[in-house]
Amino acid sequence: MRVRDYRRSDAEHLVEILKVNGQYEYPHVEGPDAMDRVAACGAAVALVAEVDGQVVGYIRAVYDGARALIHLLTVQPDYQRKGVGAALLAAVEVELRKRGATGTAVTVTEASLSYWERMGFKRVPAFLMLKEFDPE
Ligand SMILES: CC(C)(COP(=O)(O)OP(=O)(O)OC[C@H]1O[C@@H](n2cnc3c(N)ncnc32)[C@H](O)[C@@H]1OP(=O)(O)O)[C@@H](O)C(=O)NCCC(=O)NCCS
Numbered sequence: 001m002r003v004r005d006y007r008r009s010d011a012e013h014l015v016e017i018l019k020v021n022g023q024y025e026y027p028h029v030e031g032p033d034a035m036d037r038v039a040a041c042g043a044a045v046a047l048v049a050e051v052d053g054q055v056v057g058y059i060r061a062v063y064d065g066a067r068a069l070i071h072l073l074t075v076q077p078d079y080q081r082k083g084v085g086a087a088l089l090a091a092v093e094v095e096l097r098k099r100g101a102t103g104t105a106v107t108v109t110e111a112s113l114s115y116w117e118r119m120g121f122k123r124v125p126a127f128l129m130l131k132e133f134d135p136e
Helices: 008-020 032-040 084-099 110-118
Strands: 002-005 044-051 054-063 068-075
Touching: 002 084, 008 032, 008 054, 008 068, 032 044, 044 084, 054 084, 068 084
Parallel strands: none
Antiparallel strands: 002 044, 044 054, 054 068
16 A cells, blocks of 8 residues: 555546545535645645555645644545555654644544544544535
């Protein structure tokens, strides 16, 4: 397995992974165009995991100079529980540390809480709230 930067050609397959994992609720935020915008953003980190030349996982995070936040982690179902998620998390931590981050938060679903706890994250008393902007 190797972890490398996201490339445009990864997008379609990543969308398939997101769909089967039930993580494609907001295509304007998770789709190929959004993936490209994230990759072009200097504050963002977008990495993929590759096994035998096939992309099997994706992580993205952002560091604004003070706080880091992991927005998305996904692993193709038939490659889950093989260390792919852990490898992506380790790689993103290396990159975030390089930029100056001293830790990272993550947005999680209830179903994945035990995974994040297993990976060393602690629950904090905070909620994620969302406001979608009205079209102009
Ligand atoms: C959650 C997810 C990212 C984990 O990735 P993964 O590659 O399967 O996880 P890893 O193989 O790296 O597992 C690392 C450790 O966590 C454990 N683990 C994996 N999935 C777990 C789960 N759902 N609950 C609790 N522990 C879990 C593994 O057993 C392993 O423990 P070990 O180090 O003692 O062996 C992946 O299953 C996934 O994409 N799920 C669907 C989407 C999702 O829930 N993403 C996170 C949303 S915020």
